[in-house]
Amino acid sequence: MTQPKDFGFDADAALLRDTARQFLLDQLPTEALHRLVASDHDPHRAPTNNWNPALWRQIVELGWTTVAVPETAGGAGLPLVALAALAEEVGRAALPSPFLATAAATLVLRQCQGAGTRDLLGEIAAGRTATLAITPRSGAWETAACDLYLDNGKLHGSAWYVQDAAKAEVLIAKAAHRDGLALVAVPVTAAGVELVPDSILDLTRDQAHVHFHGVAVDTAQILAAPGAGAATLDAAWPGVLTLVAADLCGAGEWLLQTTAEYARTREQFGRTIGFFQAIKHPLVNLMIQLDHARSLTYNAACALDHEPERAPALARMAKAAAADAGAFGASRAIQFHGGIGFTWECAVHLYTKRQKHNQILYGDASYQRARLAELLFGV
Amino acid sequence: MSDQAKQDRPEQAEFRAQCRAWLAANPLPEPPVRLPQSAIEIMHTAQLEYLRDWQRQAYEAGMVGCDYPVASGGAGRRDCQLIANQEMQRAGRPFLPNILGLGMAAPTIQIHGNDFQRENLLPRLFSCADIWCQGFSEPGAGSDLANVQTRAERYGDGWRITGHKVWTSLAHFADWMILLARSDRAHKYEGMTYFVVPIKANLGKTVTVRPLIKITGETGFNEVFFDGLEIPDHYRVGEIGQGWEVAQTTLLHERGAGPWVTPSSGRGGDPERNIADAWGLLELARRSPRAGRTAADDPVLRDRIMQLIIRQEGSRQGARRARVPALCDHPQRIPLQAKLVMSEIRQDVCALAMELQGAAGTLSIGDANAPEGGEWALGYLNSYGVTIAAGTNEIQRNILGERVLGLAKSK
Structure with a gap:
């Protein structure tokens, strides 16, 4: 296969990007961002999660969460260069939001085959937030590295460096099973999920590690079966x-x-x-x-x-x-x-x-x- | 390459097919001598004549100057030069020798010149009947180009040229020169006028060309002395006192940022060998011994090779992005980086290649045991020509900082 000369950046993508840039300039000028995230300068402050949920609801209205969701799952299914251009605007505004984490989860879900995948993608398009819980305590980025285990339908262990965890409604968790790695959707409100916020340098997001104390998983939550993860x-x-x-x-x-x-x-x-x-x-x-x-x-x-x-x-x-x-x-x-x-x-x-x-x-x-x-x- | 063909308009696709068919049907004979790495390193008549014959054939086949109007010797096409370039490169053809004419004189004459110049000079430039050189730099006018002192004085209906130009590539073969001269001493920027001047016809009379020898030992650039050369007024390009503005068009094209695509067809040296391309470092590293293994096993060298491949791909994708206005914040931002970025990557690639070679990196061009015949080492030395020419890369950084970022001007 070959790439289109213009990176696939069509008129829809340009309109989306331009609208996003103006929206963020209007809604979150730098002074407002500073007031939002930098009110407490104490280096020993408790972990923070400063963001504007009302702004996020507007972002969902604007359709940003539909961009990477395929049309068959209720999304806009735009070329991924449009998602990249949107992420660039989010970075330009240093926007505190679940956008990046949810988009990363969306990209993983696009590859999943599990029965619940399509519904979850549809919910994301409609504004449900998600994040990846895939990194072990060592911080190793390799796929195989994992501190979370799936055994007899229950999750035990932990996931670390979870991005914007306090803003997320669903965790896309990577778990080791005797048949290989699996991917599982876990609501943060599920019994046995314990979210511990990290103190981090970046004031424009939150991060946490998550303990799983025998969290029950049913088959509808399996996004990638053991061995396919x-x-x-x-x-x-x-x-x-x-x-x-x-x-x-x-x-x-x-x-x-x-x-x-x-x-x-x-x-x-x-x-x-x-x-x-x-x-x-x-x-x-x-x-x-x-x-x-x-x-x-x-x-x-x-x-x-x-x-x-x-x-x-x-x-x-x-x-x-x-x-x-x-x-x-x-x-x-x-x-x-x-x-x-x-x-x-x-x-x-x-x-x-x-x-x-x-x-x-x-x-x-x-x-x-x-x-x-x-x-x-x-x- | 089907990549490139994918989005051709119908007339472009037809033209591409024509080029491809012609190139397949008209193979070029083997060169009688080793070809230099680029046009500005042409030393010998045998090199020039071989390359000149190739450019004439390419012109007659419609692949050189094809976007220029028919009255200027072109084919009156639209957006086809890039396609011809891609096809000539794909066919592995050597470079076109009249590079200073094609890349700088032609667009300047087309944009600012008169009908006489377009109709009489451009067809012979494209066919390589006339070789062109560029007379801008002087001993006292390098980075401060506007300090040119070569005088253009009114003489009857024409002009009389007296002065000294330096770093003049191809002047030893040149029929014509584009010349920036001072017509008014009282005004620095408004006191310059731009001309085309006949060189070869006046050698031994009012024009003297003296070769300069480069750090490679190659000749190919020169100094040129004018001792009262007389030219008619219709050799003037643009208005009197507008030379600086006209020269900006030349420089914009020299830096690869102008509106006219320069006809170009390939590389020099040994066409089989991937010199000055970062991807070529992978293979070189695999066969270069290092501490009992190969350079490809050394994590530090792997990292440095990846850095160069990433820079080179970044620059190539940048050239692609520059043609997608919706993805560019400022129209000149990427084009004005072109020569700076390309020349520094090339320099760093050649330097790293010599380092990868270990002891063999000491061997120079022509040594029987030198990797790639010593082309990497020669390429390293020649790379300084490009980081210095067309305004040093330090001047390029000034231009980018001032024109794109709006920082205070240096002058």
Whole structure:
């Protein structure tokens, strides 16, 4: 299969993206974001989960949760490049929401065969929130790594680094069974589910680890049968990586534009500081890195629809490039804002922390390149 | 490549089929000598004549300048040059030698020139009957190009040119030059005028071409002295005092960011060998010994190879994205990065290739034991030509920072 030249980014996708950008600019300008998530600066504060559920209900109304849900399951079934473009806008606004976690869950569900899959996808399209519970305590990102066990219809063990867990209604949990890995849908309200919030750097999301104390699972909750879970998750994985890459690109662009604006206005030595090449050239280097990351992200997103056999390598490329660009942009944004950039009142730290989180999430740049090398060298 | 054909319009698809058929039916004879890595490294007449013959054939087959109007020697097509380029590359054809004419003189003359220039100069440029060179840089006008001092003085109805140009690739073969000269000393930017000037016809008279030798030991660029060369006024391109604006069109195309697609067909050196392409590092690493295993087993080198492949693919996907306006925030943002990014990736790829080779990385072009005949090492040295030419990459960063990010100007 081959990709369309325009990445499949059609007029519907452009309208969705443009509407989303304006909506977030109107509804969550940077000052409002700061008020929403940064009211408590105490480094020892209890874990937080600051978000705006009313805004999320509007987002559901706008149809963002339908984008990746196939039409047969009640969604809009748009090309995945549209989902990537949407994730980019979410990153640009540093939106605290269940969008990313739910979209990742959606991408996994698209690969599932279990009887309840279609209904759950339909519920997600209608606004039900979900998140992946697939990572062990060690933080290993590999599919096989698992601290949760399915035995005699009951879940025992734990899942860690669960994204936006406090905003999610359903956990898509990976569990080890004697016949192999399974994927299971578990409502967070189910008996025996214990959610423990983490204290995290990023103020624009929440994270938790989840203990499962003999949580009963019936067959309707099995999304991928024991033995089918690994292949299902692997098939979805390029999409999940692409989603995080897109968020990194959007937030990275905010950092670039915000820092460029500061460099256009802040004066020292009788000139705006953007005149000096010690500022100008690194900002251009950041722009180049971001453009590479963005182009690779669209390429990977397009591959999900049109060249799935190439998607694993292309998504690794996108996440690696976006993680590096994200880290570089975050660092330069603080540095070039000078003293004000080191303060809590300057919004740059909100984005820097989100970038750090996404940089690490599901494997940083060197992790992605190591996996890419295995794909390209064959060993 | 069926990739590229997939979304052709009907007339493009028909043209692609024509190109493909012609290329299949007209194989090129083996070159009589080793070809250089690019047009600006052409040293010998035998290299030039072989490549010149190829460009003439490609022009006659309708693959060079095909989007230009018929009156300018083109075929009056629309959006077909890129297709011709893809098909010539697919067929493994060597590069077109008249690169400075095709890439810079032709679009500048088409946009700013007069009918005389378009009708008389462009057909011979496309067919490679005339070789072109570029007279912009001077000893005192490098990064600060607007400091050109070569004088253009009124002389009867025409102009008299006196001065000194440097880094002039292909001048030793050139029939014509695009020239940026100073017509008014009182104004820096508004005091320049743009001309086309005949070089070869005036050699030994009012024009002297002296070769410069590059760090590779190759010749191919020159300095050019004008000692009162007289030209008629219809050799002027654009208005008097508008030379800087006209030169921006040339530079935009030189940086790969202009509206006219440059006809181009392939690479030099040994066409069988994947030089200066990051993907070529995979195979090189597999057969390069390293600490008892191969370079492909070394995690640090694997990481560095992946970094370069990712950058190169990022740049290629960027070129694709630049043609999708809905996915670009600023129309010039990606095009203005093209030469900077391409040249730095090429430099880093060649440097890493030499490192992967270990001890064999010491061997230079022509050594019987050098990996790929030493082309990687030669490519590494030549890569500096590209990071410096067309405005150094430092100047490119200024341009990007100023035009795209709106930062304060350096001048």
